[in-house]
Amino acid sequence: MQKIALSSSLPQAPAPACPPRAVVVMGVSGSGKSTVGELLAQRQDWAFVEGDAFHSDENHAKMRAGVPLTDEDRASWLEALGLELARLAAGGVVLSCSALKRAYRQQLRAHVPGLVFIWLEVGRDAAHRRVAGRGDRHFFPATLIDSQFATLEPPHDEAGLLHLDSERSLEELLAHATEWLQRTPHAHP
Ligand SMILES: Nc1ncnc2c1ncn2[C@@H]1O[C@H](COP(=O)(O)OP(=O)(O)OP(=O)(O)O)[C@@H](O)[C@H]1O
Numbered sequence: 032m033q034k035i036a037l038s039s040s041l042p043q044a045p046a047p048a049c050p051p052r053a054v055v056v057m058g059v060s061g062s063g064k065s066t067v068g069e070l071l072a073q074r075q076d077w078a079f080v081e082g083d084a085f086h087s088d089e090n091h092a093k094m095r096a097g098v099p100l101t102d103e104d105r106a107s108w109l110e111a112l113g114l115e116l117a118r119l120a121a122g123g124v125v126l127s128c129s130a131l132k133r134a135y136r137q138q139l140r141a142h143v144p145g146l147v148f149i150w151l152e153v154g155r156d157a158a159h160r161r162v163a164g165r166g167d168r169h170f171f172p173a174t175l176i177d178s179q180f181a182t183l184e185p186p187h188d189e190a191g192l193l194h195l196d197s198e199r200s201l202e203e204l205l206a207h208a209t210e211w212l213q214r215t216p217h218a219h220p
């Protein structure tokens with residue numbers, strides 16, 4: 032049977048015993064970060080934060096009109112998400128956030144020591160199919176998918192990362208994510 036985890040890297044810092052309590056489920060649009068993030072939060076009995084809910088009206092309007100966001104557009108959004116993560120981390124929190132670039136992930140890490148990421152990797156065709164399949168139920172148009180892939184800096188070499196194949200079943204993804212959280216020590220004291 033094909034393994035579900037493509038790769039995972041444990042944090043390099045000396046590891047205290049407690050597992051992480053703040054997780055970002057990341058990936059391009061259509062990777063399933065909202066679906067998996069919300070289910071993971073339920074399973075862990077943690078808070079769930081939907082990253083899209085923190086976009087400004089201007090950002091929403093831009094994306095709805097088929098215009099990709101810039102670094103500048105994302106800066107204050109990421110700052111708000113970092114603050115929200117820090118506010119909720121003690122009780123446990125899962126955030127769904129594209130976090131496409133390394134600098135974006137660093138901005139989130141700066142708010143929460145020991146923050147870990149679950150990267151849902153999805154193929155371009157599957158992302159298109161999923162996003163197009165949502166139709167008008169969602170503001171994000173499938174025409175923006177290519178720009179998401181162009182912006183993505185895969186987090187291959189980053190510590191505190193679980194890399195999953197998002198085309199596996201939700202049950203498999205959740206089982207793997209919860210098991211990984213249990214055995215992954217905090218990256219920072
Ligand atoms: N593992 C999966 N298997 C099959 N379908 C999935 C899986 N994960 C998500 N989906 C479906 O794919 C679609 C996109 O999922 P979702 O909205 O969670 O993605 P997303 O990464 O949050 O996208 P966006 O960033 O655009 O909101 C949804 O219809 C969802 O039900």
Ligand SMILES: O=C(O)[C@H](O)[C@@H](O)[C@H](O)[C@H](O)CO
Binds near residue numbers: 061128129130171179
């Ligand atoms: O960084 C970004 O470009 C955005 O966060 C997008 O990823 C969308 O918000 C999301 O994918 C739609 O749900």
